[in-house]
Amino acid sequence: NQIVREVFAHDDYDVSSLHLSRKRNYELDYVAYEGDKSVLVPLSATFKDLHERMQKEFPGKEVAVVDYDDNETTFLIIVHSDRIVGTYYQYDAGTKKFSLLYDLMPQLHEEDMAEMRPITFRSRDGLTIHGYITLPKAALNGEKVPLIVNPHGGPQGIRDSWGFNPETQLFASRGYATLQVNFRISGGYGKEFLRAGFKQIGRKAMDDVEDGVRYAISQGWVDSDRIAIYGASHGGYATLMGLVKTPDLYACGVDYVGVSNIYTFFDSFPEYWKPYKELVKEIWYDLDNPEEAAIAKEVSPVFQIDKIKKPLFVVQGANDPRVNINESDQIVTALRARGFEVPYMVKYNEGHGFHREENSMELYRAMLGFFAKHLKH
Template identity: 45%
Template sequence: MKDFFKNGNKTSLLISPDGNYFSYRADYRGMMNIFVQKTSDTVAWRVTNDTVRSIRRYFWKGNRIVFSQDIGGDENYQLFSVNADGSDLKGLTVFPGINTNVIDALTEIPGKEKELLVGINKRVRECLDPYLLNVETGELKLLYTNKENYNTWVTDNQGVIRLASKPDGLDITWYYKNNEKDVFSPMITVSFDDQFTVGSFDKDNKNIYTLSNIGRDKVTLSEYDPLTKKEVKEIFSDNNYDLEKIFYDRKKKKLVSVSWTGEKNERHFFDKEWEKIQKGLDDKFKDYSIIIGGYDDARTKAIVVIYNDRTWPKFYFYNFKTKETTEAANPYPWCNEKQMSHTKPITYRAKDGLVIHGYLTLPVGVEAKRLPVVINPHGGPWTRDEWGINPEVQFLANRGYAVLQMDFRGSTGYGKKFYKAGFKQWGKKMQDDITDGVEWLKKEGIADAKRIAIYGGSYGGNAVLFGVTSTPDLYAAGVADVAASNMFTFIRSLAPEWGPYIKQFYEMVGDPNDPKDSVMLAEISPLFHVDKIKSPLFISCGANDPRVNRAESDQIVAALKKRGVAVEYMVKNDEGHGFSNQKNQFDFYEAMEKFLDKHVKNKK
């Protein structure tokens, strides 16, 4: 079990801006810390010493490394920086209970080599005020007196704030200013269920590149004129999927590519030079997905990441001039690709005819007939599953389970109609899509109908509880991680966190203050239907979870025990929304394996 979840030897590699160093994350006393090594040497040194919580996010800024850390999973991230040699470790935004986001790292902007643009919610919890932060001195400079309570900020190619947005009930309004000294004026108001996001400004800092589905079903890439407040032209679209991300090269001042998730990761190039680089790497590493993970300012060296559905990410150095690659790190050498399972994109139809996309992973060397199964709905729910390596899925397949993941209605990436089909359908049609996936597996002869479990985290955990209450005879067991059990207490606890967006949440899920919605929320709340539960359950949560309060787990565990339903319960006091630390992950997956073996795989 530990092989699937233990910390990697050398992962998350990045090149320093001057190209003289590379950095990575590796284990130190059970926690992931940051190490640095000269590109011309073999000796590395550790620059952080966190023994309480693993460091997950970091990047280079000048000759310093900037990283973020929260406290026990509370998701109030604080920024720190340290020199490449490990000296002068400095807390930059150490404000207890306050969150800091990086709005723009201001890379490749002359004169901004030591500065970041950050958003901090010190003034009002729901809004991020923009500050210029010096990563060497820690000096903070407020850039805008945010009396309007804007909470999204977009910069131009010089790092100047030119766009801001804020919600207004069920609408979101974007504001624009023509230059740094100008004042914001309304540019466009969109419904919350439409997408309008800004990728970057164009080379003239005039028009903007947007990802939008206004007036269409799929998210497309367009050019938009903020002065005339009109779309200039549609640049690119995909007939089947929403576009997700653009790559704009600030140094070249060119739109490079747009990417999206289909059955696998897809990309379309506009820049021939970058396309040639990508094609060369694709040809060299056939059967793998390739990402250029970062490069130095002079663009002599880059870090290339390769992976597929059976391979954990491996890292290579890339020479821009010679086009040669050399292996930099294999973080998980103990995971043999040939021993891992393939993950296959699949589709099936829901009861009402809607096509549901998903992924099926089967155990290696076993005939796909009457297998024990783990149904694994994703969290969110406004996200989607992706093809690639998934440690949980590989672990379960290695233990003999077939694993089905599905993008039920309401998942993102498949267009506006599919997304909106999930509104106010928690525990209803969204759950029916999951149930229909189970029936598809049974019809195909893959699943043993008596040995089917359901496991998920966050919304996936909700789906576990919805499943064992609405279809009590379908599942032999359920594992619900950080799941909500009472829609009323769950939604009310979210109100402070969602702030001005709470009306949108009500529209998507349900309003506990609305009589009609209240009836629906009561119908789907698992806590009110524990009398229907027959399957043994394993419940887990983090005590500091800011999204799904621990009380959601406490109350359903108490109710199950009162009824005499078999339930196991794991709470970690140093975790939030999901288990981050290695020891806690080991405890969880060891307990889950024993639970599934007892109630599913070895069930007579």
């Protein structure tokens, strides 16, 4: 393969999208990438002018073109930020004016919402790691607040992003900061960063999360005695591994549809995942390789339950095709057999995460009660 002409490249981030003009013989209008925030790089004269006007009209916000007509006279624009869910505007290319169309959640006022701040730190082995911390007003006023560490799912190719996050805003409204670390194997930071996390799930990927916690403590934002870890899917697995790997770092954890046993997790793959089984072996662990199989056992929390000392709340959808209910049943059964009390919420009309409003409401009521009890807040 030969590069004919390099249109755009970034040393640190992957290109996330590009757009071609239907009107102007498919001229390249813009490329975009996601760094600390989403960045649009206009390339055509049309989009250079529009981008300049959007930046001037909505400073400090993320502005994206949702769509436009074939004649490029009317554009649909969305404006959002860490404190704005999203507001739609129409842009008239003739008059050069923006007009408000629709505010997604007008009952939420920007000044009442918490700040999501991009952070960057060095891992213990020298990688540059990016992430975000959502800070309640008490933290901005110099108070050390309780922290909820929230590793993302995936883990491969997924990343946390800057913008309005209902969950971190909920936690902030109760006085908690939320830390989200784009640990190695996260997407958007180039192939080397992605591959640095291969065979490191539950190991160096967890080190990156812990290094992020240490960074947050060093900045004076959080109370080091009141830190919880909570996540879904791989984030639920990371919760269990956090309680195993660094039992003194966290005061409690919430495992939401998380993997507890890599062996049974692989055996329970749904049909639509089976074509990717060889790829998963390359990214996670090859259980046919004795050395890697031994590592997989070491980083399967169900085999390390003697190391779990802090309160744990487990949540599961009974019909989950991705992380079978057996993953949660195993860890709960094993811990209860040791006399360890584990509250366990199972919903029989849910799958990989709760989607029914009544179940989500019950989950967050229970979770906030669990945090209030164990973070004493």
